[in-house]
Amino acid sequence: MTATLETPAAVSDVDAAVTLSGVRKVFGHGPNGVVALDGVDLSVAPGEFVCLLGASGCGKSTLLNLVAGLDAPTSGSIEVTTSRPAVMFQEAALMPWLTAARNVELPLRLAGLKRGPRREKASELLSLVRLVGAGHKRPHELSGGMRQRVALARALASTLGSAEEGTPGLLLMDEPFAALDAITRDVLQAELVRVWRETSTAILFVTHDVREAVRLGQRVVLLSSRPGRVVREWSTVDCDEPAVIEDITTHLREVISGHAAA
């Protein structure tokens, strides 16, 4: 994937959408405390697509929760310069009592937008994820892939819709395609790249799939497990894809086998 990004002019004065410096997160207290993240330094440029890669227990989801503001770091700082970050989970987690369009409207409603602009923005986002005719449907009437696209539209509404026009967005994705079948996942990955290009939203994408990370991201960041630390990062812009995949896989295996002795 040779994803070259046209940097949007509006955001050129900000050098990072999100900056993490020395982030440490401990769950529990004293000797029983579990260190989930330790000394994580990471920054995502506005409009950049970064994939966080790691095995189980590397604190990927913890990291996203911290950036989303759902949890606070034990020490270190997290600086977000975009509008409110939006989170997408492995499950679509749509509100089952709302239609697809109303689900997309929900964050706009919470932000206090009037009905007219709310409707307009929601239908705009639904057409962005190619769900023009499905706005009136309830989640149980949609397929898994369609639900995840509604969730994407809702996340975009959350980060873009409530902010001032032109404020860059930030999308945090926690293995959003892991529960989908291979064909649907393949299509949705391509759709995500298309949507990302059209909206120039920065994306922090967590996955344990090396191929997915290399295919989607401009940059792949490998995290170690227990505690999570940044091991290495790779730029995947204009790279030799199979070689990078192989290199990352080797490193990932090294990180995992390091735990065998313990």
Add this chain to the structure above:
Amino acid sequence: MPQLDTDLAAVGAGLDALDAPSQERRPSIGKRFVRTAVPPLIAFALLLGVWQALWAMALWPEYQLPSPASVWAAVAEAIQTGRAFEVLWTSVSRAVLGFLTAVVIATPLGLLIAKVRVVRAAIGSLLTGLQSLPSVAWVPAGILWFGATPATIYFVVLMGSVPSIANGLVSGVDQIPPLLPRVGQALGASRLAAARHILLPAALPGYLAGLKQGWAFSWRSLMAAEIIATSPQLGEGLGQYLHNGSALNDISMVIAAIFLILLVGVGIELLVFRPLERAVLRARGLTGAL
């Protein structure tokens, strides 16, 4: 690239068409009528037949087992004189007013118990216990506190229905998938907005079950209160009508009153709660029980 893009759109559209769950079609109105209205009508007719047969065998004296015809005559007379409507109006308006008051009290109470740990620990079990306490037990206390006034009747109705509604809401909230409130938080909902836009709608099926039970409890608490607490101040509700029938040794009137009490209970269930429940469950794709 544009060629590739349209290909992607076509593949996506194809997947949507293949993967989307197929819609089940609702049966026609005639079929639904046959399925839902005919069985209870047959059961009712059978019951009437057995009753008529037992009466015809004359196993019990007339003042214990009246004929269906004489009960119907009592109902018809009450309807013709307009007494049935007065009595029904008095009772139903009391029950509805009491029930609505109970909803207003029980909803914040239920939310508090569900969301605040201390409150749940303090009064959660008490509330569940109150549900098993027959509300008739409150009638003597109510008469001592408020006298034979409408206040007593409303007090008994509230004691009967508030615990049911609050408990229904608590179990509704407890059954919300934990991901939904987290999504609300991630979307930027304040505590109050989360309660209004996520918690309450997500708990609606459980809440509705609580409301249904709360209505049943408020109706039967009302009847208990009206049967026991009778005074000219209170006017004549269905309970007093039944009480009067018993005082006059008029078994037809007693059975007619019971019939009217049942009629209201079944009527409200069929006209209000059943359609509401159906609409709520159907909208969420929970059609199994319907």
